[in-house]
Amino acid sequence: MDAKAAIKEIKQGHVSPLYLCYGTEKYQIQEFIGVLKETIVDRDQQDFGIATFDLVETPIEVVIEEAETLPFLVERKLILVRDSSLFTAGKEGGKIQHKVEALLSYIENPAPHSVIVFVVQGEKLDERKKIVKTMKTAATVLSFMPLGGGELTQWVARQAEKQGCTIGRDAAEALITAAGVQMAALATEMDKLCLYAGKGGVIGVDAINLLVARSTEQNVFVMVECIAGLKLEQAMDIFYDLLKQREEPIKIAALIARQFRIMLQVKDLARQSYSQQQIASQLGLHPYAVKIAGEQARKFEPAKLRGVLSELAQLDYQMKSGRIDKVLGLELFLLKLAV
Incomplete structure (x- = not known):
């Protein structure tokens, strides 16, 4: 089951006793x-109905x-439990010993x-562990991974619709380029943009x-995009703006190198028939960043x-x-690169 299906079931009143x-x-x-x-506990009763634990500090029992x-x-009541080792291959940072048998026993007969x-907070679960296999069989296990390139722009459009605004594909991509790929940051920017546009407004x-x-x-990402599109004047304007912001030229050069390295890696892996995901x-990047790097690399x-x-x-x-x-060295490099 994916997260969308799980949310749909929850809103219909079908709540699982255990989620991972x-x-x-x-x-x-x-x-x-x-x-x-919102489904389980009334807002004014959340002090009584929600408990939070961290398994670094608290035994599972x-x-x-x-x-x-x-x-x-x-x-x-809703019990939120943060875990960093019970379900993964990672090593526990604390000295808490967990009696996993207590959880295995509870899974067989969860409290109603x-x-x-x-x-x-991790990309994978440790499939070798008995507790993971048991949870996958008896509980609801959900994966929350970064959205792909097209999915992220669609998500931005949906965020606008929720607030009574509209945003086109070009504007959505411009927002992602400006704000980055983290959904929390994008949601914050969308709140601001929708407030600016007003109900029924169009975000451009x-x-x-x-x-x-x-x-x-x-x-730097946009500057490289301008260089790839032979828009030298725009690239140099961004460079001078960065200098006005007192950014260190060595740091700017390092970020440019990082982007070109990603472009080369994406190009090499794409030639080996690797998918975007x-x-x-493989590179530890967001799928949207891979999409843009691939377009630049072409x-x-x-x-x-x-x-x-x-x-x-x-x-x-x-x-x-x-x-x-x-400054002069970086200027000469950018001028030469755009030729």
């Missing part, structure tokens, strides 16, 4: 937990004891008055350029990308050793 949520997309996990909170204890002033949600690229501040990393997993031959990385390595040495003025 894992993945790297924290915003989606919190959204899911928010739906559970204490969580089970809480689940088996009858709730006070509420029909059902409690809903336990285990939250694992101009509004995004006006209201959304880009980080240094995103500015596989490349993202404008360069592999030999050109390797040459650029070699020149950046040489420029880095020259700047750090004082053999060239840092």
